[in-house]
Amino acid sequence: MPKRYASIWFYHLLTDWMARHQPDLRAIPFVLSAADHGRMVVKAVNDLAQEKGIFPGMVVADCRAIFPDLRVIDYPPQQAEKLLNALAEWCIRFTPIAAIDLPDGLVLDISGCTHLWKGEKPYRDEIQNRLRQFGYQVNIAVADTIASAWAVCRYGKSNLIVEPGEQVSALLSLPPSALRLEQSIVEKLEKLGLQHIGSFINMPQTALRRRFGMTLLHRLGQARGSEIELLEPVQPPAPYEERLPCMEPIRTATGIEIALQQLLETLCRRLAKEGNGLRNCTLNCYRVDGNIQKIQIGTNRPSRSTAHLFKLFQIKVSQLEPALGFELFVLQSTIIEEISMEQEALWAESNNDDIEAIGELLDKISGKVGQQSIRRYLPAEHYWPERSIKTSTSLVEKATTAWRKDLPRPLHLLSRPQLIEVTVPIPDYPPMLFRYRGTIHEVKKADGPERIEQEWWIEEGLFRDYYCVEDQDGKRYWLFRLGSYHTGEPKWFVHGFFA
Amino acid sequence: MKGLAEKKEIIQKLQNQILTLQGLRKGNSGSYTDMGLGPIANAFPDNTFPLGAIHEFISSASEDATATNGFISGLLSKLMLKNGICLWISNKRTLFPPALNLFGIEPERIIFIDLHREKDVLWAVEEALKCNSLAVVVGELKELDFAQSRRLQLAVEKSKVTGFIHRHQPGKENPVTCVSRWKISPLPSVSADGMPGLGFPRWQVELSKVRNGQPGIWRVEWAGGKLRSIPRKPILISKPSISKIASYA
Numbered sequence: 032m033p034k035r036y037a038s039i040w041f042y043h044l045l046t047d048w049m050a051r052h053q054p055d056l057r058a059i060p061f062v063l064s065a066a067d068h069g070r071m072v073v074k075a076v077n078d079l080a081q082e083k084g085i086f087p088g089m090v091v092a093d094c095r096a097i098f099p100d101l102r103v104i105d106y107p108p109q110q111a112e113k114l115l116n117a118l119a120e121w122c123i124r125f126t127p128i129a130a131i132d133l134p135d136g137l138v139l140d141i142s143g144c145t146h147l148w149k150g151e152k153p154y155r156d157e158i159q160n161r162l163r164q165f166g167y168q169v170n171i172a173v174a175d176t177i178a179s180a181w182a183v184c185r186y187g188k189s190n191l192i193v194e195p196g197e198q199v200s201a202l203l204s205l206p207p208s209a210l211r212l213e214q215s216i217v218e219k220l221e222k223l224g225l226q227h228i229g230s231f232i233n234m235p236q237t238a239l240r241r242r243f244g245m246t247l248l249h250r251l252g253q254a255r256g257s258e259i260e261l262l263e264p265v266q267p268p269a270p271y272e273e274r275l276p277c278m279e280p281i282r283t284a285t286g287i288e289i290a291l292q293q294l295l296e297t298l299c300r301r302l303a304k305e306g307n308g309l310r311n312c313t314l315n316c317y318r319v320d321g322n323i324q325k326i327q328i329g330t331n332r333p334s335r336s337t338a339h340l341f342k343l344f345q346i347k348v349s350q351l352e353p354a355l356g357f358e359l360f361v362l363q364s365t366i367i368e369e370i371s372m373e374q375e376a377l378w379a380e381s382n383n384d385d386i387e388a389i390g391e392l393l394d395k396i397s398g399k400v401g402q403q404s405i406r407r408y409l410p411a412e413h414y415w416p417e418r419s420i421k422t423s424t425s426l427v428e429k430a431t432t433a434w435r436k437d438l439p440r441p442l443h444l445l446s447r448p449q450l451i452e453v454t455v456p457i458p459d460y461p462p463m464l465f466r467y468r469g470t471i472h473e474v475k476k477a478d479g480p481e482r483i484e485q486e487w488w489i490e491e492g493l494f495r496d497y498y499c500v501e502d503q504d505g506k507r508y509w510l511f512r513l514g515s516y517h518t519g520e521p522k523w524f525v526h527g528f529f530a
Numbered sequence: 531m532k533g534l535a536e537k538k539e540i541i542q543k544l545q546n547q548i549l550t551l552q553g554l555r556k557g558n559s560g561s562y563t564d565m566g567l568g569p570i571a572n573a574f575p576d577n578t579f580p581l582g583a584i585h586e587f588i589s590s591a592s593e594d595a596t597a598t599n600g601f602i603s604g605l606l607s608k609l610m611l612k613n614g615i616c617l618w619i620s621n622k623r624t625l626f627p628p629a630l631n632l633f634g635i636e637p638e639r640i641i642f643i644d645l646h647r648e649k650d651v652l653w654a655v656e657e658a659l660k661c662n663s664l665a666v667v668v669g670e671l672k673e674l675d676f677a678q679s680r681r682l683q684l685a686v687e688k689s690k691v692t693g694f695i696h697r698h699q700p701g702k703e704n705p706v707t708c709v710s711r712w713k714i715s716p717l718p719s720v721s722a723d724g725m726p727g728l729g730f731p732r733w734q735v736e737l738s739k740v741r742n743g744q745p746g747i748w749r750v751e752w753a754g755g756k757l758r759s760i761p762r763k764p765i766l767i768s769k770p771s772i773s774k775i776a777s778y779a
Contacts, residue, residue: 385663389615389641392661396643396654406642408627420627423638430638436631442603443596444626475718478727501728505718506593527626528593530600530716530731530752 033195035145037155038180039137039162040170041118046077048114049104051166061102064091074106078168111135118167119265124276124317124359125158130262136184138177140262147276151192165321174198177262178254182209182228199255203229210250216243271309272363273297280319280356284348287316287357291344292337294362299335302367308333310366314344316351317359324351329402331426332390333368339391343398390426410434414483416444416526438481439499441509441527448511448524458516461498465510467525472502480512493518499529549575549742565608566756570735574710575742581609582690584659584682586674586708588697592624595698597733598714599625602668602694603633604752609666609692610635617658619643620670621651622698634755648672655693656681662689670696679706711739717749717760732760 041047045063050056060080062073071091083098094101115131122129128140141154148154155171162169172184172191179198183191186209193201202209205228207220220243225231231239232251240248252258273294281287291314302308310333316324328343351357397405409430411421419435453462461477479498485491493514501507507529514521565571565579574580587602589595610616618625618640627637645651648671655669659682674697686693695708703711713736719729730753737745749760 385615388661388663392658392664393641395657400643400645400650400654404644406644407640408637408642410628410637416626420637426641434628434631434637440629440632441596441626442600442629442632443592443624444629445624476721476726476728499728501719503718505716505732507596507716507719507728507731508593527624528596529728530596530603530629530632530733 034140034142034175035151035173035195036175036177036180037139037141037158037171037173038132038177038184039122039139039158040172040184041115041135041137041162041167042170043075043077043081043168044114044135045075045107045111046080047167048110050077056102059100059102060085060098061104062091062094063104063106065106065108071103116265118162120323121321122158123265125154128262128264130264132181136181138180138262140264141173155192174201176254176256177260178211178250179256181211182254185209199232202254203227203232207231210247210254212247212250216247219243271298271301271365271367272361275360275362277358277360280353280358281360282353282356287348287351287353287360288341288345290357290360291348291362292341294360295337295340295344298362298364299337299340302335306369307367308335308370309340309364310334310368312340312344312362312364315361315363316353316357317361318353319355319358322354324357326350328398329394330390331393331397331402331405332386333370334387334390334394335370336387336391339394342391343394346398393426413486415486415489416440416483418486418489439478439509439529441499441507442530444509444527445525448526451510451523451525453510453523459496461500462510462523465500465523465525467508472506472508474500475503476501483511493521497526546576565605568750568757569759570737570746570748570750570757573737573740573744573746580709580741581692582686583709584679584686584693584695584707585710585712586679586695586697586706587712587714588700588703589714590699594713594715595696597716597731598696598712600633600731600752601712601714601733601735602696603630603635604757605694606640606666606668607634607755610639614639614665615663616640616666616668617643617664618668618670619645619651619654619658620668621645621648623670633752652678655695656685659685659691659693660689662691664691666692666694668694668696670698672698672700674700674706675704676706679708683707709741710737710743712737719751 046061049063060083061077062080062085063075064071064073073085073087073089073091073094075087076085080101085094085097085101091103111134112131115133115137119129119131119137122137122139126139126141126144130138132138145151145154148157151173155173159169159171170184170191172180172187172193174180174183174193175195175198179193179202182205183193183201186205187201206226207228208217210228220231236248249258253260275290275294277290281290309330311327311329313325313327318324326344326347328340328347334340393405406422407426408420409423409428410432411419412432413419452466454464455462459480461479462474464474465472477498477500480496482494482496484494495511495513497509497511499507500510508525509527509529510523510525512521512523567579571577571579587598589598606616616639623642623644627640630637630640643654645654651669651671655667658664658667674695682693714733717732717734719732721727721729730751732749732751735748735750739745750757751760
C-alpha cells in the first residue's frame with residue numbers, strides 16, 4: 032500500500048500553550064526569552080508580537096525598542112518536547128503511528144487511516160479543527176513522503192494536500208530551505224541564484240554532490256520518495272492492544288462495560304490462539320476533551336478468561352470520570368506469559384480448574400487490598416530467624432533449598448523480640464525465672480542453647496543464644512540472650528511461643 | 531445376641547434420622563477424611579469431625595493463641611493431604627511459617643493474606659469460603675458477630691469448604707452459627723524417658739460447644755504427626771535389652 036504522511040506544524044507552539052494556560056495572554060503580544068551568550072534572546076513569539084515585527088532570534092532589548100509594552104516570559108526549557116509528546120499521544124486516536132518532529136511539529140503515518148473519516152480532506156480538517164479548539168495554530172500538509180509533507184506544510188501557499196505521486200511537482204516552487212538543509216548550504220544555493228527547488232532538482236546528481244555534498248542529495252531523495260525516511264513513533268504500539276472507537280461519546284457505566292467486554296473478548300481470543308495469558312492489563316479511555324483516563328488490573332497467574340478479567344475491571348469502572356464522554360477505548364497488556372502445563376506442578380494433585388479458580392480468587396483479593404498482602408514463604412539460606420524465610424509473589428515459584436526441620440522453631444515469632452527480666456543461676460544456663468508482661472514465669476524445663484551468630488556480611492551485631500523453655504503452667508517460650516557475660520550484663524528477650 | 535445387634539442397628543438408624551431432622555447434613559459423603567482426632571471425634575454427631583462447616587476457636591493469651599494455631603495446623607495437615615490448598619487470612623499474624631514443618635505441612639503450600647483491617651479480613655474469608663477449589667480457610671480475627679457468622683455459614687453450605695475462625699481475645703464470647711467452639715491451652719510436656727528438656731507439645735482441648743454433639747475436655751499430645759490422648763500414667767517405652775544386642779555382635 033502506498034504510504035501517506037501528514038506533517039503538522041505548530042507555528043506558535045509554546046506561546047499557544049502559554050496562552051492556553053493563562054487566557055489573559057491571548058490579547059497581548061508576548062515573547063518567551065532565554066539567556067544566550069549573556070543576552071536575552073527571543074525564543075518564541077505569539078502572533079500578535081509577530082505582527083509587530085518581532086521574530087525569534089532577536090535580542091529582547093531590540094524588541095522592546097520596537098514595542099515598549101512587550102511582555103517577556105522565561106522560556107521553559109524541554110517544554111516543547113514534552114508538549115509534542117503529549118500531542119503525539121493525543122494524535123494516536125487518528126493513527127497508530129505518530130512521531131514528534133522537533134522543534135515544533137509532528138509527523139503522522141496516516142496510510143490507511145483516512146477512509147474512516149471519508150477521505151483525506153475531512154481527516155485533515157478534523158485534526159486541524161480539533162487542535163484549533165485547544166488553542167493551537169497549526170498547518171497540516173499531507174503527501175507521499177515525510178520530507179515533502181514537511182516542506183509543503185511550512186512553505187506551501189495553498190493546496191496542502193499533495194496528490195499521490197505529485198510530491199515533486201509540489202516542491203518545484205518552494206525555496207531550498209523547505210528541504211531541511213543546513214543554513215550554510217541554503218546560503219550557498221541562494222548565492223548562486225537557485226531560489227526554488229525547481230531550479231536545481233533536475234541537475235545532474237554528480238554536479239550537485241560535488242558542490243553541495245551528499246546531504247542535499249539525501250534530502251532530495253527523501254522528498255522524492257526514492258530514499259526511505261524512518262519515523263520513531265512516540266509510543267511504539269503495544270503488541271497486545273485492542274482499540275474500540277465509538278461513534279458517539281460513551282458516558283454511562285453500562286456503555287463502558289459493553290466496550291470493555293468487547294475488547295476483552297478480542298484480546299482473549301488472540302491469547303487463547305497463542306497459548307498465552309496476561310498478567311496485567313490497562314484500559315485507556317480517551318475523553319472528548321483530550322483527557323486520557325486509565326484503569327489497571329493485575330493478575331497473580333497468567334489469565335485469558337474474559338469473565339474473570341471483566342470482573343476485575345468491573346470493580347474499577349466507577350473510578351472513571353466520563354464527563355462529556357469517551358470516544359475511544361484502548362485495551363493493552365504489557366506483561367504476557369505463557370500458560371504452561373508445568374506451572375501446575377506445585378499442586379500436582381490438584382486439577383487445573385482448581386488452580387484457575389484459586390488464581391481468580393487471589394486476583395479479586397489483590398484487586399481490593401493490594402498485591403503486597405498476598406504472600407507465600409520459601410526457605411532462605413540464613414540462620415538468623417528473621418531472615419530464614421523469603422516471600423515469593425509467584426504462586427508457582429518452588430523452593431530452591433529444603434526447609435530445615437532439625438532445629439526447633441516456634442510456631443509464633445514476634446516481629447520484634449521483647450525485653451524480659453531474668454534470674455540466671457550461672458552463665459550459659461537458661462534462666463530460673465523470668466518476668467514477661469508483668470507476670471513471673473518459673474522455668475521448669477529448658478532446651479538449649481542454640482547459638483545463632485549475626486551474619487556479619489549483612490549486619491554487625493552480637494550473637495544470640497536461644498533457649499526453649501517451659502514454665503510451671505506448661506507455656507512454652509523461645510528466649511534468647513544477646514551477647515555473653517564477658518561483655519557486661521547481657522539482655523534477655525522473648526522471641527516466640529511454641530505450640 | 532442376635533436380638534441385641536438388631537436393636538443396636540435400629541437405634542443407630544433412629545439416631546441418624548433424628549440427626550437429619552436436627553439439620554445435620556452429611557458433608558461430602560463417601561470421601562471420608564480421618565482427622566486423627568481419636569477420642570475427640572466421638573463428641574461429634576455420627577462420630578465424624580464435620581467438614582464443610584465453620585469451627586470457632588477462642589484464645590485469650592498469646593501462649594494460648596500459639597497452642598490454638600498448633601492444634602489448627604494439626605487439623606490442616608490432614609485436610610491438606612489430598613487436593614489441599616489452604617488460605618491463611620489474618621490481620622495481626624505472628625505465625626512463623628518454618629514451624630509448620632513440625633505439623634507435617636510444607637509452608638510454601640499455604641498462601642498467607644495479611645490485611646490491616648478486620649473488615650477486610652472478614653471480606654476475604656467470606657470470598658475464600660465461596661471458592662470450592664480450596665480445602666480449608668483459616669481466618670484470624672478478633673470479633674465476629676452473629677450476622678457475619680451467618681454469612682460465612684451460608685458460604686460454606688454452598689461450597690463445602692472447611693473454615694477455621696480463630697478469635698484472639700474477643701470482647702465477649704457471643705453466640706455464633708459455627709458448629710463448634712474450641713479452646714486450646716498448653717499443658718506441661720513430658721519428655722520420653724524422663725530426660726531433661728521439652729517433650730512433645732501437649733494441650734488441653736476444650737470443646738465448649740458442639741452442634742448436636744457432646745461437649746467435653748481432653749488432654750492430648752501432638753507426637754509423630756498425629757494427636758494422641760495422654761494416658762494417666764507416664765509412658766513407658768521398652769528399651770531393647772543390652773544383653774540381646776551384645777549377643778548379636
